Amino acid sequence: MESKKSFFPLFIDLTNKNCLVVGGGNIAARKVRSLVEYGARVVVIAPSILPEILDQDVDIEKRGFKAEDIKDKFLVVAATDDEKLNEMIVDLCEDSSILVNNITSKTYMSARFTAHIDNNEYQIAISAKGNPRESVKLKRELMEYLKNRKD
Incomplete structure (x- = not known):
């Protein structure tokens, strides 16, 4: 399906x-x-x-x-x-x-949950097109980037 x-x-x-x-x-x-x-x-x-x-x-x-x-x-x-x-x-x-x-399909639905970052400056949603492990991996990388970023 x-x-x-x-x-x-x-x-x-x-x-x-x-x-x-x-x-x-x-x-x-x-x-x-x-x-x-x-x-x-x-x-x-x-x-x-x-x-x-x-x-x-x-x-x-x-x-x-x-x-x-x-x-x-x-x-x-x-x-x-x-x-x-x-x-x-x-x-x-x-x-x-x-x-x-x-939860048992990557596409048979109308709404996806995302890995997300929600802080004082940004709200970032990440979807790896149904691959939650990849979304979480990228979330961690983005969080590290934001933490180390110099303004």
């Missing part, structure tokens, strides 16, 4: 936006932290949820995903280890014009 997509870089204010994370593992925990950090109202749905997610300021529903869970959501993150379920979530979101991120 992979398709060739071109992602437009854009910064979005998530303050008080309704977001859903489907999944309760390590990647879901990182996505939840990012969303909460930027002020989103987050609901997490998964049968099993890591303690670090439970410690966040989010609503928790320990159960499986249902199609109606996407109702009234601004952004949905399909963060399960079930590729078919994630694809179904993407399809539902795209049919409803809801932004969706899919």
Whole structure:
């Protein structure tokens, strides 16, 4: 189901936006932290949820995903280890014009998370077209550059 997509870089204010994370593992925990950090109202749905997610300021529903869970959501993150379920979530979101991120694909989604730098001077988002390790590597290099830069 992979398709060739071109992602437009854009910064979005998530303050008080309704977001859903489907999944309760390590990647879901990182996505939840990012969303909460930027002020989103987050609901997490998964049968099993890591303690670090439970410690966040989010609503928790320990159960499986249902199609109606996407109702009234601004952004949905399909963060399960079930590729078919994630694809179904993407399809539902795209049919409803809801932004969706899919952790099991590099392109089958409408929104990507980035590695980012956010300091007093800059807000820099980095995407290596679906390769998070390369994004993080470049982020570290840019942070070092900014730290050592002379004005």
